[in-house]
Amino acid sequence: xxxxxxxxRDQIHSHLEKAYPDEGCGILVxxxxxxxxxxxxxxxxxxxxxxxxAHRYTIDPEAFLAIEKRARNDGLEVLGFYHSHPDHAAEPSxxxxxxxxxxxDYVIAAVRSGRVEDMRVWRFEPxxxxxxxxxxxxxxxx
Numbered sequence: 001x002x003x004x005x006x007x008x009r010d011q012i013h014s015h016l017e018k019a020y021p022d023e024g025c026g027i028l029v030x031x032x033x034x035x036x037x038x039x040x041x042x043x044x045x046x047x048x049x050x051x052x053x054a055h056r057y058t059i060d061p062e063a064f065l066a067i068e069k070r071a072r073n074d075g076l077e078v079l080g081f082y083h084s085h086p087d088h089a090a091e092p093s094x095x096x097x098x099x100x101x102x103x104x105d106y107v108i109a110a111v112r113s114g115r116v117e118d119m120r121v122w123r124f125e126p127x128x129x130x131x132x133x134x135x136x137x138x139x140x141x142x
Contacts, residue, residue, distance in 0.1 A: 001035065001037070001134040001135075001136055002028075002079070002080070002121045002134070002135050003037065003039065003136050003137075003138060004135065004136070004138065005039070005137070005138050005139065006137055006138065006139040009137050011042050012082050012107065012109065012116075013116045015044045016082075016109050016116055017111060017114055017115060017116060019047065019111075020111050020114045021054050021086050021087075021114075022053035022054055023047055023049070023053055023054065023056060023084050023085065023086060024044070024047060024057070024083060024084045024111075025044075025045055025047050025057040025081065025082065026042050026043055026044040026045050026081065026082050026083075027042070027043040027078055027080075027081055027082075028042060028078070028079045028080045028082060028105065028107065029067065029076050029077070029079065030076055030079050031077065032077075036134075036136075037079045037080075037105060040074075041076075045059050045060065045063050045064075045067075046060070046063075048060045055093075056095050057083050064078075078104070079105055080104040080105030080106055080107065081106055082106070082107035082109070083106075083108060083109075084108070084110075084111045084116075085108055085110055086111050086112075087111070087112055088110060089118070090108045090109055090119055091108065091120070092106065092108065096108070096130070097129060097130065100124035100130070101124065102124055102125060102126045103124070104123070104124060105122070105123050105133060106121065106122045106123070106124060106130070107120070107121050107122075107135065108120055108121075119135065120133075120135060121133040121135040
């Protein structure tokens with residue numbers, strides 16, 4: 001299970017809605033706990049994809065390393081990533097499947113006409129590929 005605070009959900013929605021019609025993206029930072037992976041903060045990043053940003057995203061490796069280092073210094077770790085699918089479902093795309101890193105959570109949001117309509121979490125495991133996870137927003141009935 002991936003646990004977000006309402007503020008994190010709202011920050012993700014705002015970032016991805018502003019990025020529309022392009023894919024927006026960011027990094028989930030937090031800690032592992034007995035109740036699952038708990039997000040402590042989100043790190044929005046620029047989509048550095050060359051070409052069609054409406055259908056793909058790229059996170060600058062230097063930005064990723066800086067965020068990972070800051071997380072470690074704070075006693076946290078990178079739990080995964082979030083990104084949007086403009087005018088498409090909140091499910092892993094062919095590109096997502098080809099470029100995913102194992103053991104991370106991937107929050108994918110369907111953004112239609114500039115508004116987040118659906119948001120789901122997926123975990124990528126080498127043996128099985130993407131498997132759906134449970135996303136809980138603290139402050140919401142779950």
